[in-house]
Amino acid sequence: MSSKRKTPLENPSLEGHHCTVDLRLEKLGMVPFFQALSNEQLRQVNKKFTANHYARGETIYRQGDSATILRVVVAGNVKLVAHTMEGEGVLLAMLQPGDFFGNPTADSKDVYNETAETQTDACILSIRLSDFREIMNGYSSVAMRVLDITTERLNESRQRIRHLSTLPVTKRIAHVLVTLGNKFGEKHPHGLLIQLPLSRKDLADMAGTSSATASRVMSRFQNDNLITSGRQWVAIKNKPELLRISAED
Amino acid sequence: MSSKRKTPLENPSLEGHHCTVDLRLEKLGMVPFFQALSNEQLRQVNKKFTANHYARGETIYRQGDSATILRVVVAGNVKLVAHTMEGEGVLLAMLQPGDFFGNPTADSKDVYNETAETQTDACILSIRLSDFREIMNGYSSVAMRVLDITTERLNESRQRIRHLSTLPVTKRIAHVLVTLGNKFGEKHPHGLLIQLPLSRKDLADMAGTSSATASRVMSRFQNDNLITSGRQWVAIKNKPELLRISAED
DNA sequence: CGGGAGCTTGACTGTCATCAAGGTGGGTGG
DNA sequence: CCACCCACCTTGATGACAGTCAAGCTCCCG
Known part of the structure; x- marks a missing residue:
C-alpha cells in the first residue's frame, strides 16, 4: 500500500551509439588513473582500447574465464558477482563510469574470480592486460593511481568482512543503503534516489542475506x-x- | 582425553638481536617487491628503513592511529585485527616474514583501519610512506609487485566475503584450516603442523564465529x-x- | 489485457550465539 | 623444580535470529 509509485529511475536505455571514437577520448581523460596524462599521451593510450556496447543484463565475462583483458566502464553500471556451485550469488561490487574491472595484474594463466554483468545498458572499454601493464610501466602515475584504487577496494572489502562477522542483518542493510546512497544517490522529490535498478535480491546479495529477509527489513x-x-x-x-x-x- | 600433548610449536622466542644491520640487507632482498633491485639499489633503499623488535602480544599500531608508516615483517608473525566498538575482533590477516602491512598508499590524513599485533616475537622494518612512494615512483617494478600483492589480497578478501555469506561454520573453519596449513604448515609427526600460536578465539575470529562454536567444530x-x-x-x-x-x- | 517476474508476508525450522560451569595445560614465582 | 594459578579450552542448555518454503499480490512489459 501507499508509497509505491512507478519507477522514478531515469530511463536507463538508449545509449546505443554513445561509444563513438570522439567520446572515448573525452571519457578516457576522466578515468581516475589517466588524469595526469597529457592530451598527446592520452591519444596514444586511446589507441590501445576497444569500445563495446552491452544491453542491460548481459554477461561481460564469467567466473573462470581466462583473464587477459582489463575493462573500464564508460557509461552505465556493471555488477561483479561471485557464484557458488549451487548458484547462489554474492554481489561483490557495483561499478560506475570511471571504474575499472578485471584484474589489473594477472599472469597468463589467471582466470576471473567473478562474473561481470551489466546492470543497465553500458559502454565498456577494453584493453589487453599486457598493453595495460606496459602503460603502467611507462607512466608511474598511472600505476600509482591503480594501486590507490585497489587499496581502497581492499579496505572496503575488509570493512564488509567486519560487518558480515559482527552486525545483524538490519544494520548491514542500513549500511548498504547509505553506501549506495552516497555513491549513486541523486536528489529527487522522493528523497535521495539511488539511480540504479536495484532488486531486493541485489540488496540481499550485497548484505549477505536472503531476498525474503531483505524485503522484511525494507x-x-x-x-x-x-x-x-x-x-x-x-x-x-x-x-x-x-x-x-x-x-x- | 587422548591426543593433546605438549605444544609441538618451535620455540617462538629469543630472536632478540636478529634485527641487526647485516641481516636487514639480506632480508630486504627477500621481500617480494624488492627482488628485482640490484645490490646497490637495495643498499640505497635499506637506508630508509628502521628496524624494531617486538615481543609477542605487543601492539604495533592501533586502529585509528595516523597512517604515516609502512612496515614489513622480517621475522615472526603479525596479525591484523579490526575491532568493533563493543570490542569484538575480526582477524583480517595473519602475516609472515616478507609481508608488508599498513596502507601502501594513504594521504596525510588517513588512519589505519585495523590494529596490528604481534602473534610471536617479531622483527619489523619501518619506512616513512613518503619515502616508500618515492621508491615506487623510481622503480616501477616495485610499484608493480606491490600492486600484484594488493590485488591478490583483494581477491582473498572477496573469497572470504563469499564464504561468510554462503557457507556454514563447519565449512568455513575447514577452509581456514586448509589455508593456514598451506601458508604456515610444516611437516611434523602429528601431521601438517601450523607453525603459529593459534587459539580457538583466533580461529573463530578468522571464520567469523564464536570461540565456543569453533571449539565444538574442532x-x-x-x-x-x-x-x-x-x-x-x-x-x-x-x-x-x-x-x-x-x-x- | 494477460502473464510473469518481482515483492510481501506468514509459519516453521535450524544453526549458531550466548551464558555458564567445570576441566587442563603450562608459565611463573617461590 | 614443583606447585599454583590463570588463561584457555570443552561441553551443555537455552533461545533468538534469520533462512527456507510457500502462497498470494502487484507492477510492468509485451
Whole structure:
C-alpha cells in the first residue's frame, strides 16, 4: 500500500551509439588513473582500447574465464558477482563510469574470480592486460593511481568482512543503503534516489542475506519512514537515521 | 582425553638481536617487491628503513592511529585485527616474514583501519610512506609487485566475503584450516603442523564465529581424525578430507 | 489485457550465539 | 623444580535470529 509509485529511475536505455571514437577520448581523460596524462599521451593510450556496447543484463565475462583483458566502464553500471556451485550469488561490487574491472595484474594463466554483468545498458572499454601493464610501466602515475584504487577496494572489502562477522542483518542493510546512497544517490522529490535498478535480491546479495529477509527489513524501514521504495528502486528519506542504525550500540 | 600433548610449536622466542644491520640487507632482498633491485639499489633503499623488535602480544599500531608508516615483517608473525566498538575482533590477516602491512598508499590524513599485533616475537622494518612512494615512483617494478600483492589480497578478501555469506561454520573453519596449513604448515609427526600460536578465539575470529562454536567444530574434526590439536596449536592429519568438507555440495 | 517476474508476508525450522560451569595445560614465582 | 594459578579450552542448555518454503499480490512489459 501507499508509497509505491512507478519507477522514478531515469530511463536507463538508449545509449546505443554513445561509444563513438570522439567520446572515448573525452571519457578516457576522466578515468581516475589517466588524469595526469597529457592530451598527446592520452591519444596514444586511446589507441590501445576497444569500445563495446552491452544491453542491460548481459554477461561481460564469467567466473573462470581466462583473464587477459582489463575493462573500464564508460557509461552505465556493471555488477561483479561471485557464484557458488549451487548458484547462489554474492554481489561483490557495483561499478560506475570511471571504474575499472578485471584484474589489473594477472599472469597468463589467471582466470576471473567473478562474473561481470551489466546492470543497465553500458559502454565498456577494453584493453589487453599486457598493453595495460606496459602503460603502467611507462607512466608511474598511472600505476600509482591503480594501486590507490585497489587499496581502497581492499579496505572496503575488509570493512564488509567486519560487518558480515559482527552486525545483524538490519544494520548491514542500513549500511548498504547509505553506501549506495552516497555513491549513486541523486536528489529527487522522493528523497535521495539511488539511480540504479536495484532488486531486493541485489540488496540481499550485497548484505549477505536472503531476498525474503531483505524485503522484511525494507518494509520496516518503509514503515518507519526512512525510505521510499518500489520494484527495483529505492530512495532514502532519512539518511542520518539509517546511519545511526547501521552504527548504533 | 587422548591426543593433546605438549605444544609441538618451535620455540617462538629469543630472536632478540636478529634485527641487526647485516641481516636487514639480506632480508630486504627477500621481500617480494624488492627482488628485482640490484645490490646497490637495495643498499640505497635499506637506508630508509628502521628496524624494531617486538615481543609477542605487543601492539604495533592501533586502529585509528595516523597512517604515516609502512612496515614489513622480517621475522615472526603479525596479525591484523579490526575491532568493533563493543570490542569484538575480526582477524583480517595473519602475516609472515616478507609481508608488508599498513596502507601502501594513504594521504596525510588517513588512519589505519585495523590494529596490528604481534602473534610471536617479531622483527619489523619501518619506512616513512613518503619515502616508500618515492621508491615506487623510481622503480616501477616495485610499484608493480606491490600492486600484484594488493590485488591478490583483494581477491582473498572477496573469497572470504563469499564464504561468510554462503557457507556454514563447519565449512568455513575447514577452509581456514586448509589455508593456514598451506601458508604456515610444516611437516611434523602429528601431521601438517601450523607453525603459529593459534587459539580457538583466533580461529573463530578468522571464520567469523564464536570461540565456543569453533571449539565444538574442532572437537568434531579431532574425533573424525582430521586434525590433532591442543592449547594454541593445530596440526592437520587429513588435508584432502578437510578440503572436501570446505567445498562439498 | 494477460502473464510473469518481482515483492510481501506468514509459519516453521535450524544453526549458531550466548551464558555458564567445570576441566587442563603450562608459565611463573617461590 | 614443583606447585599454583590463570588463561584457555570443552561441553551443555537455552533461545533468538534469520533462512527456507510457500502462497498470494502487484507492477510492468509485451
